[in-house]
Amino acid sequence: xxxxxxxxxxxxxxxxxxxxxxxxxxxxxxxxxxxxxxxxxxxxxxxxxxxxxxxxxxxxxxxxxxxxxxxxxxxxxxxxxxxxxxxxxxxxxxxxxxxxxxxxxxxxxxxxxxxxxxxxxxxxxxxxxxxxxxxxxxxxxxxxxxxxxxxxxxxxxxxxxxxxxxxxxxxxxxxxxxxxxxxxxxxxxxxxxxxxxxxxxxxxxxxxxxxxxxxxxxxxxxxxxxxxxxxxxxxxxxxxxxxxxxxxxxxxxxxxxxxxxxxxxxxxxxxxxxxxxxxxxxxxxxxxxxxxxxxxxxxxxxxxxxxxxxxxxxxxxxxxxxxxxxxxxxxxxxxxxxxxxxxxxxxxxxxxxxxxxxxxxxxxxxxxxxxxxxxxxxxxxxxxxxxxxxxxxxxxxxxxxxxxxxxxxxxxxxxxxxxxxxxxxxxxxxxxxxxxxxxxxxxxxxxxxxxxxxxxxxxxxxxxxxxxxxxxxxxxxxxxxxxxxxxxxxxxxxxxxxxxxxxxxxxxxxx
Amino acid sequence: xxxxxxxxxxxxxxxxxxxxxxxxxxxxxxxxxxxxxxxxxxxxxxxxxxxxxxxxxxxxxxxxxxxxxxxxxxxxxxxxxxxxxxxxxxxxxxxxxxxxxxxxxxxxxxxxxxxxxxxxxxxxxxxxxxxxxxxxxxxxxxxxxxxxxxxxxxxxxxxxxxxxxxxxxxxxxxxxxxxxxxxxxxxxxxxxxxxxxxxxxxxxxxxxxxxxxxxxxxxxxxxxxxxxxxxxxxxxxxxxxxxxxxxxxxxxxxxxxxxxxxxxxxxxxxxxxxxxxxxxxxxxxxxxxxxxxxxxxxxxxxxxxxxxxxxxxxxxxxxxxxxxxx
Numbered sequence: 161x162x163x164x165x166x167x168x169x170x171x172x173x174x175x176x177x178x179x180x181x182x183x184x185x186x187x188x189x190x191x192x193x194x195x196x197x198x199x200x201x202x203x204x205x206x207x208x209x210x211x212x213x214x215x216x217x218x219x220x221x222x223x224x225x226x227x228x229x230x231x232x233x234x235x236x237x238x239x240x241x242x243x244x245x246x247x248x249x250x251x252x253x254x255x256x257x258x259x260x261x262x263x264x265x266x267x268x269x270x271x272x273x274x275x276x277x278x279x280x281x282x283x284x285x286x287x288x289x290x291x292x293x294x295x296x297x298x299x300x301x302x303x304x305x306x307x308x309x310x311x312x313x314x315x316x317x318x319x320x321x322x323x324x325x326x327x328x329x330x331x332x333x334x335x336x337x338x339x340x341x342x343x344x345x346x347x348x349x350x351x352x353x354x355x356x357x358x359x360x361x362x363x364x365x366x367x368x369x370x371x372x373x374x375x376x377x378x379x380x381x382x383x384x385x386x387x388x389x390x391x392x393x394x395x396x397x398x399x400x401x402x403x404x405x406x407x408x409x410x411x412x413x414x415x416x417x418x419x420x421x422x423x424x425x426x427x428x429x430x431x432x433x434x435x436x437x438x439x440x441x442x443x444x445x446x447x448x449x450x451x452x453x454x455x456x457x458x459x460x461x462x463x464x465x466x467x468x469x470x471x472x473x474x475x476x477x478x479x480x481x482x483x484x485x486x487x488x489x490x491x492x493x494x495x496x497x498x499x500x501x502x503x504x505x506x507x508x509x510x511x512x513x514x515x516x517x518x519x520x521x522x523x524x525x526x527x528x529x530x531x532x533x534x535x536x537x538x539x540x541x542x543x544x545x546x547x548x549x550x551x552x553x554x555x556x557x558x559x560x561x562x563x564x565x566x567x568x569x570x571x572x573x574x575x576x577x578x579x580x581x582x583x584x585x586x587x588x589x590x591x592x593x594x595x596x597x598x599x600x601x602x603x604x605x606x607x608x609x610x611x612x613x614x615x616x617x618x619x620x621x622x623x624x625x626x627x628x629x630x631x632x633x634x635x636x637x638x639x640x641x642x643x644x645x646x647x648x649x650x651x652x653x654x655x656x657x658x659x660x661x662x663x664x665x666x667x668x669x670x671x
Numbered sequence: 672x673x674x675x676x677x678x679x680x681x682x683x684x685x686x687x688x689x690x691x692x693x694x695x696x697x698x699x700x701x702x703x704x705x706x707x708x709x710x711x712x713x714x715x716x717x718x719x720x721x722x723x724x725x726x727x728x729x730x731x732x733x734x735x736x737x738x739x740x741x742x743x744x745x746x747x748x749x750x751x752x753x754x755x756x757x758x759x760x761x762x763x764x765x766x767x768x769x770x771x772x773x774x775x776x777x778x779x780x781x782x783x784x785x786x787x788x789x790x791x792x793x794x795x796x797x798x799x800x801x802x803x804x805x806x807x808x809x810x811x812x813x814x815x816x817x818x819x820x821x822x823x824x825x826x827x828x829x830x831x832x833x834x835x836x837x838x839x840x841x842x843x844x845x846x847x848x849x850x851x852x853x854x855x856x857x858x859x860x861x862x863x864x865x866x867x868x869x870x871x872x873x874x875x876x877x878x879x880x881x882x883x884x885x886x887x888x889x890x891x892x893x894x895x896x897x898x899x900x901x902x903x904x905x906x907x908x909x910x911x912x913x914x915x916x917x918x919x920x921x922x923x924x925x926x927x928x929x930x931x932x933x934x935x936x937x938x939x940x941x942x943x944x945x946x947x948x949x950x951x952x953x954x955x956x957x958x959x960x961x962x963x964x965x966x967x968x969x970x971x972x973x974x975x976x977x978x979x980x981x982x983x984x985x986x987x988x989x990x991x992x993x994x995x996x997x
Contacts, residue, residue, distance in 0.1 A: 240871055256871055258864030260931035265857050270873040278852045320872075 171196040171359040172217075172248070172328050177226030179216050184568075186212040189226070190385045192378055194328060194359040199350055201374035201391070202363045205403055205458050205623045209383040210363050214330055218243040218250050230328065249321030253333040255313040257320070259306025264288035266305050267320050295319050295349045311342030315349055322353060329353065330361040335369055347373050365458040367396065379403055397662040400457070404625050404658065424449050426484070427585050427617035428500075430469065433478030439464045440642040441478055446586055446617040451608060453632030454621045455657050461641035462621045463505060466588045469619060470502040471495035482585075496529050501579030503572070505590040505621070511575045514564030518554065519545035521563050521574050526581045548577035552607065572604060586617045593627060605631055625654045637661060677925030678937035680977065684970075685944050692947060696954045702830025704950060706823075709836035712946040714739065714894040714901065716839040716939060718913065719920045720846035721890030723938040726921050727850070728862040728883050729930030730786035734775065734793035735891040736913035738768050740906070741801040742895020747809035747905025757815045765892045771797070772888025776881035790884075794914065801907035808906040811899060819900050835897045842890065847935040859883060863930030919967050920945055923974050944970065 174192040178185070187209045194200050204210050215221045217228055219237030228235055230246060237243035240250065257266045264281075265272075267288045272279045288301040295315050305313055314334050321329060331350070335343050350360055350373060364370055370377065370391070377394060379386040379402040386402045424447040434441030439461045446452055446469075454462045467473040471489035480489050482498045489495055495502065504511055512521055523541045530536070536544075545559035552573040554566075563574055572592055579587055592608070593601050608631050612618055622628050628635060635652050637645040637660040645660035693700040709716075718735045725732045742764050749760035771793065779789045823831035850856040858879050861869040870876045899905055918928075924941030926933025948966045952958045 241873065244871075256868050258861050258868055258872070258931075260864040261857070261860055265860075266872075269857060269861055269869075270854065272854055272857065274854065279854055279857065281852070 169196055170194065171231060173227075173229040174213075174217060175227050175229075177213070177216055177228070178224045179212055179221060180224055185383055187216065187383045190380065190383070192385075193388070194361060196327075196359050197354050197357045198375045199354050199360045199362055199373055201370040201377045202361055202380070203365075203370065203377055203399070203403060204380035204386075208380040208403075210380055211332070212383070213380065214250060214332060214361070214363070218248055218330070244321070244324060244326070247325065247327040248330065249324065249326035249328070250330040250332065251314060251317045251321060251334060253336050255310065255317050257305055257313060257317050259313075260304060262302050263292075263299065263305050263308070263316055264301040266316060267291060267301075267323065291319050291323055292316070295352070296345065309342065311338050311345055314338070314346060318349060318353075322358065326358065328359045328361070330363070332363045333365070334362075335364060335366060343369065367399065367457070371396070397658060400662050401658055403457070404623060404661075427482070428469075428498075429481045431479045431481075433468060433475050433480060435468060435473060435476045438473065438641070439468060442636075442643040444469070444636065444643070446619060448585070448615045448617050449612055450633045451612050451618045451620055451631050453628035453635040454619065454638060455625060455628050455635055456638035456661060458623070460638040460661075461643075462638055463590055464641065465636075465638065465643075466502065466590050466619060466621055469495075469586075470500050470588050472502065496525065496582065499583070499585040501525070501582060501584040501587045503575045503579065503587070503589045503592060505594065512563045512571050515562060517560050518549065518563055518566070518574055519559040522548055522559075522577045522581055525578045529582050544581050548580060551580075552577055553603070569601070569604065573607075576607065580611070584616065586619065587611065588619045588621075590621045591623065592620065593622065593624065601627075625657055628657070629654055639663070677932075677974070677977065678934050678940070681923060681925050681937050681940045681944070681974075685940050685947065688944065688947055692951045692954070696951075699950065699954060702826040702828035704830075706826060706830035706832055706836065708943065708946045708950055709839065710831075710833045710901070711949070712942050713833075713835040713839040714898040714910070715913065715916060715920065715945070716942045717842050717897060718887075718891050718894040719917045719924075719938045719942050720842055720935055721887035722914075722917045722921050723846070723924070723926055723933060723935050724850065724859055724883050725786075725887045726863075726918070726926050726928060727930055727933045728859045728879070729866065730779070730880075730883065731790060731918070732772075732775075732793075732884060732887045732891075733787065733790040733914050734771075734797055735887060735894070735917060736910045736915075737794045737797035737801070738771065738888055738891035739895040739898055739910035739913060740908065741797045741804075742768060742892050743899045743902070743905035743909050744801045744804045744809065744907050745905070746896060746899050747811050748804055750811055750813050751809055757813050761896055764896070765889060768892030768895075769885050769889040772891075773881050773885040775888070776884030777877075779884070780877045780880040786884075798907070798911075804907065805905070806907060808904050810904045812903075816900060816903055820903065835900050838893070838897060842893065843935060843939045846890075850935050855879075855882070860931060863927075863932070916945065916967070919971050923967075923970055925974070928975070 170193045172194040174190065176189045176191060177187055178189055179187040190209065190213060192213065202210050202213070212221065216223045218240050219242055220240055230248065235246050237246055237248070243250070258269070261269065264285045268284050273283045273287065274280065285301050292299065292301065292315070295318070297312060297315055299308065299312065305316060318329065334346060338346065350362070354360055362370070362374055374391045376388060377391050377399065378388045379399070381403065426445050427448045428446045430442065430444045432441045432443065442465065454465060456462050464473070468475050470492060471494045472492050474490050480487055487494070487498055489498070492502070513524070519541055522545050523536055526544070527536055542559065548554070549557050549559055554570050554573050554577070563571055566574065589608070593604050605627065608618060608620065620628070620631070629652055632652060633648070635647045635657060636643050637647065637657055639661055644663065647656055647660070689699070698704065718739065722732055722735065745764050746760050749755040749763070750757050755763070775789050775793045778784060779786050819834045822834045824837070826832055850859065858869070858874050861872065861874050862876065862879055866876055898909060902909065920941035921933070921938045922928055922941070923944055924933070924937030924939070926937060945963070945967055949960070949963050952960055952962050
């Protein structure tokens, strides 16, 4: 860390790697350099390309272009196993070990000490114990791995990887499910390994932890390299700008005037609404014909807020009101009953049903709202599907095509149509433009404005700050699962949002 | 590992059941009855040992009953009709059944097919092949058979530990050692935990799959030979449905049907429990032998419910250790 004057030799060099999935360019000519003995944070929002890059380096995905050098030699592993043999080990958030085996067996699976064809259980346990002691763990290695906490499972996975003579250790969100004390254990292990000359790639969305542990930072955004910096000399505001902001141009565009907004009626309001350990209680008013944007980093509580508002998660305090009347939102059913709609972030897994047709997908929520005993006739279904295909310009305009065959933008429109068909009063959109090409991107934004003009209340989450700035009438900024700032009118611009996200840095100690 | 291991519960059920039976029929608690119990269930104990490996690895082998049936017919015909020396016939059928199991394992791995389907096909194949050889029962009169049948170790109290019971005990002990003490055994558990993860950790998943099904079919072949000793005949309809009795014994023995946990000793206790129920019904004399099936069914339900409970318990975060050894 201190000896930055004599740069350690680069251990892992990634030059110009690209990777596309169909038409989506997940990585475009990204460079990455890892030195021996350093802890290097790899940062970026969802969809920035971190996971893709790790999988390309470790051979899980074949790369389209570029080279990877390990210790000066070019490598091209074809599987995670081959990468491990080459000396690159990856420990994922989901520990890739066998919880049903003992800790010792996990450490020495397939390479147990043997004598006369018999596993030397005692010797194996002794070695496992010694190995883990190096990592500051003194545990019963004969107990099954699954009986231990995730932190210990992580350390076990790291110990195994290192003992297999890994030179590069990639940790993908290792701290996401750990508490503070467990993070300390893990960080202790990481520092010790770095001292031994192992290069560590640390992927995390906890910026405090990044500043605490890393020597250098590489930021990706939309599949491109934004930059590589020394952690110590990178202000937090600058880092967040690298992760979120684009060029600060063209920030202000058509937005409702202040006078117009105040005249609008409240559609739904939430007072002191929250859930312990999920989102800090917040106050939120959503008005007809108004777009409220939720901005913040990954994990700041944006999606959590959306789920509480919709009823997908049950609040344990506060009062929700719809059109002034108190209501209880205990399940998505309640949300739908009160005229709410929710387009989740994971379109493919939580939203569309890929095998069903456009028509079937569109009528899904409406049918659910009406109940099974009042089926929509085929004629009604056709009419509804045709109307929304035309209204949202879904292409190709064929209601009988399976949704899985449509492009991302059109899938998003089908999802929108599904909720619009229920004539909602409030629509919650979580990252509506994620994974959509540029043309469709603009169209979705136009749609959001139009819907709003029709009197719908919208709550929109997006990581694209300039996008939020374009369509929001108000912006709520979140940090650490707390609503920290509400911006309205002229105050809405990328700079102010970034400042609010990074606000605590100014007066908090640099850890 | 988790409070009370399932195998201990199986042992308690067996001891309690034995005590209850002995209270009603004091004669049950004799080496004579125990010796018969071991002899009557020798083939089941052997084939269940193989099934334990398969189920712990996350698979299932439905073909074992048919392999037993095929083996009895093949051995009877080879010795009686084709004039092959018994020992040569044994070696040939064991090689054949091992190859059969290996082929099923290879198909399961290479084509990534569910073991249920592949071994179901194997079940029909082996049963069909035994009908092809002979549709009627073929008695075996070779002198080796009477020698083996007559051989027995005298136990105190007048019980007889027969040759086939001894074969079964040796295989159970050997199986337990193989499962718990060798790298092969550790890999079996690894496969049952997660094939993908095991592969990532360096286990040769394909080879292991072939070997595991090979072992199961080989033991089914041995069970078939033992069965032919037991009945002194080869019949294509013998051991119909035995695969299900075997799975029941394995599950009652505390092996998780989804794989990853279990033991050969537990399976052995499971076999004994089934044998005990059968013995009780024989002693009673008024009960239909189908009560064995009903009692087995009830026990199966109880044990599956128990396993679900234990799995749920293990998933509870509160049950996780913080770090210190206990």
